[in-house]
Amino acid sequence: MGNQFYKADVAIVGGGIAGIVSAIELLDQNKKVLILDRDDEENLGGLARWSFGGICMIGTPEQKRMKINDTPELALKDWTSFAEFEEDADWPKKWAEFYTYSSLEYIYEWLKNRGVSFLAMVNWPERGLFKPGNSVPRWHITWGTGHGLMEALINHMNEHPNRGNLTIHYNHKVEDLDSQDGEITGCHGLIEADQTKFRVESGAVIIAAGGICGDLDVVRKHWYKPWGDPPEKILTGSHKYADGGMHRSVENAGGNVTHLEKQFHYAAGIHHPNPRKPHHGLSLIPPKSALWVNAHGKRIGPIPLVTSYDTRYLVEQICKQPGKYSWQVMNRKIMERELAVSGSEYMTAFRDKKRLEVIKTLLFGNKKLTNRLLGESIDIVTANSVSELAEKMNELNGDQSVD
Template identity: 55%
Template sequence: MTNEYQCDAVIVGGGVAGITAAIELLDANQQVILLDRDTEANFGGLAKESFGGMFMVNTPEQRRTGIKDSPELALHDWLHFAEFDPEDKWPRAWAECYVHESLEMIYHWLKDRGVRFFPVVHWVERGLYTPGNSVPRFHMVWGTGHGLITALIDHLISHPNVQNLRCLFEHRVDDVLLKGGRVVGCVGLDETHCQQFQILADNTVVATGGINGCLEKVRQHWDSEWQSAPETILNGSHHYSDGRLHEAVSHHGARVTHLDRQWNYAAGVHHPRPKRDNHGLSLVPCPSALWVNALGERIGPEPMVTGFDTRRLVTQVCQQPGQFSWQILNKKIAIKELAVSGSEFNDAIKNKDLLAFLKMAVMGNESLVDDLTRHCSDFVMADSLEELVEKINQQNQGFSMDLSTLNDELQTYDQMIDRGKTYLNDDQLRRIAQLRHYRGNRLRTCKYQKILDPKAGPLIAIREFILSRKSLGGLQTNLKSQVLNHQGEVIPGLYAAGEASGFGGGGIHGKRTLEGTFLGGCILTARKSAQAIVNG
């Protein structure tokens, strides 16, 4: 027996894109069915686990702090970072749309639905050899991604037209339905009751995420610039972002582009309390730590420092023996600088506890350091360098780190600091100075802290792997979020939003993202899809 349903619009995926599209369609009094493969307790997808940062242009928060931004400047930065191919017509069009419409389509829309932002705008992806963000644009949601999703779900379930909404959880969509060349719904399996279902709908929105939750597909589409895929890749994506619908609709003629463009991170560690296979955490790497390879050699020639070019960090790690790395630091650095990207390990922000946040900003986060050093298998701690290297080699993936090599690297770095800031001729120290120059980084970045300083111990080493996170490619869409075929023609009745569409056009970011454009891209593309459905 097959369960059959009918509605105006069916949305496949209950993440931030799917929820946004549902809200917009309810605003227009549409009959909506929202499908999600996960349980109701996990409604909200990966966004619920995220840090909640959003890239937006010329906001009140920027203007209040004297940041002069504009869509023209943002587009200039975006195009440099993206390095679009000549044929990337739709990705570039979406990039222009994003920078010109982020204030109205994302910022004000969220503010009207109870979402608030931290008053200090963060400055990430500044660029290394390729110019990145000229000014700070990373707006952190007060409440993290958990607070963002909570606010949107609250708005959804209290909507005046909520009687028009039906949410079906633990429903896996396997394919779309076509009739006369038009997509007229979808079919799949109710995994709770092991029962087939069919939904007939005038319009279908694919908002299922990307491919990065399936490490087999991540390896299959690995970027050639990163050499071969590492033996160990951790999963920092949603476990149901497996590309199932990408494959299904591509069999019906939809064009999927740029799946080799992925936004992965260089500082992944094993989750101390994993919820899925190969579950990883994305650390915010400590700028004052020395980043070395499995042999104890400092990775270079330019030192690795977070906040400038994430793609470059991944590229450098993939060139190292074993394609993983170590960060060497001490407890003083860790307490001040160590952070985890996501809502789970940022309770003060997640719980909107201002006093706790201010205390953490000033005093550091010792509880996080204690938790990870005790429970994460990738952290080792020791009172001497000899003991630290011995512990490193016990879990060095078959490699042997040389004590004298690592000691030389650390001594050279520390002696540079001893000479005083007038003589700091080390690129990592110059970048630390640049980071500290902006007040949003000053409190969380050490001021030239030596690593072998006996007063700052014990020593800590963090083993870090590539962490799979986001797909930058996906289903190609026009500016109405309509899915296109290989001839560039619209597939009637089929839309894609969020990561499933490469956040717009099958690859709005090109090769790199300016960060914070994922959540924002989900909201923008979802709103565009709903508006196109309503307006016909």
Template identity: 40%
Template structure:
């Protein structure tokens, strides 16, 4: 006999969108059950590992830095970067709403839970061919996303209504959404160990993320931009639990799914030194002063520099020979510029150790450089170009690099440093250096072949997955819509499962910091809609 539950609202997924939805529903006195397929240690989902940047508009932090911003300017930037296609109605409506509510429903809401942000607002995704952020908007959470989700979960567990009105059901994998007479009335699935369960509910909220943890589905739906080929190797930066199973369940009851091929991936993925799942990848923040070359050791032209257009970098890597690239640098550059995205790779920030964080910023991430160069299989080091190339060819024997070719590429790049020789990469670095938030993470006057800066480092990089930009089409009440744009009674979707609003509020590109924000805002709209009926 199946294990039975009954509640007002059944939430599929225990990530940040599900947690905020539950918090708001408890405030309204609703009986809530969260069905999380993983164990209790994974409560919080991808937010446990995320870096924690958040996109705010005209925030107190921006005003203190005298950064002039407003919703109209931010929405113009969003639309430019998203490149919405004709007919994308709900994604545009959601994008405008997220921008307008970013600070009151994001920043101000989270402050109530004790969340704070670093005083320097970062400037990311400035745009390459399409205009991106025209001003800095990336607010780095003090404590990373790990601290943010931990505080929200603590608030959920300690809520005055939690004891009588909240059920946290871990190791419960939802397999289906139940529907009768065109109305959703609950969910069903499997408890770890094989026992079946079912839940009768007045409303069901899909908050289980996207497809970023399932390589088979990523390959099936691959279409980041027309004409960009599927790479042979893709690393998983997302937990395998994000397999789109809940999206399939929603589709089976009539929900419209769209833009599943749009992914927010990263171009500088390396294999995790201590993998927790197959093909586990880490997303590096690509060092800007490194020389980015293809699998044959030739410089990628025009030069590739992070901070402007992540999608462009991903497209370039996907189109490169053999589907991988190399970044060449030395240890001195690495100490200043090498970084990895995520809470685990920024422990001083995650654990809010201000002195350690300040020392890392001033002295360099020596622990990170040592860890990755020692333990990551995709990083090789050597004192000479000859020895470096020998190790690169051992790692990737199918794409032989000629020592002289690579040496000449590095030497030509080194010659552009402070010599007046025009180079687009140097120009972009100088542009970044004008902003204080970037200046502190840029190496100064450092040639790669300088013996005093050694040893040389070569990083083999592949595309690494992160987030799905598409999902269930929803209206501004987060109601799941069918193929005729009609709401499916009692079915809702939030966060990544809803393409961060409307089935794709980011279009083909994200301004960054918008993902956690969209989860928080869609969750609030969903809870309000259910409460008001």
């Protein structure tokens, strides 16, 4: 089979949320659009499909109904307090200002007009520990989690009046960008299903290929230096194809790639019971009431680690501990009432839009999730005494670290 050739007004590398939103915007302008996605068709929507679907927005009707007094000015002040901007970080500062002043129009209204809805209850993310984080609740949970978010956007895209202008090719790995006289003219790569090569000619190329955290070697290369060496074991919840390859292509073409060390990691993760990629992890939303201890069973402190105030601080403190990992000790009641898994796969009541089950879970705890984790996870041990618990923790690690 010969090489494949495609032509479009705009080529989009990646069929996740950024690529699909870009395609919708371009279809609104009646452009000829080509999406090149490396994954299979059933995975269109990328990592966002597996997410919990929380979005930070300012001045929404949901906030107003809860009598949350929020403004772009307050949000920008909070962001600036928490962001650790460098003095010359002009573009990041401009982005923060644009986001806070435009989230109502460009995110909330845009999504609502395309079939996305949100829970009435606005939640707290990242309140800040030593300096102010979010002054008010701003975290809006998509009804149906990230799965519902992507279903709504994909349906909108497929039902678009200009859908005929859109072509989507799957199993297409873009390997590099093409240029002429200093301008990007397209891209080329490999159709992995049959090892056929392809080339694209387009007026513009949008890179929407995700971050770098799908490749843990790249993560370690760009690890945040103030945290010391990266942990020996890191789990990933990122998309397996978000490997930084297109970042390198952009850089080789003269593009400006910055801040790769500003990665957002989570402090509590366990191995995925049914991994879809190497080192696949589940990100836990840790209980506030749990006892957070290090590899030797010693409480991390003196300031106790508490989730949802400053996640980066939690990661920083754990990286200072022996082994650079932690345990959370809790009883079953705490587990049922407070423990959650971030994402659509385990938050099934939210994902499947079962209102009564969501209310029941909030009132009485999530026994279904607890039983599932206890039955599936290799990283959770249970015991009826402290000594038995320590023995099982040591047995799991294959050493005698815990006293």
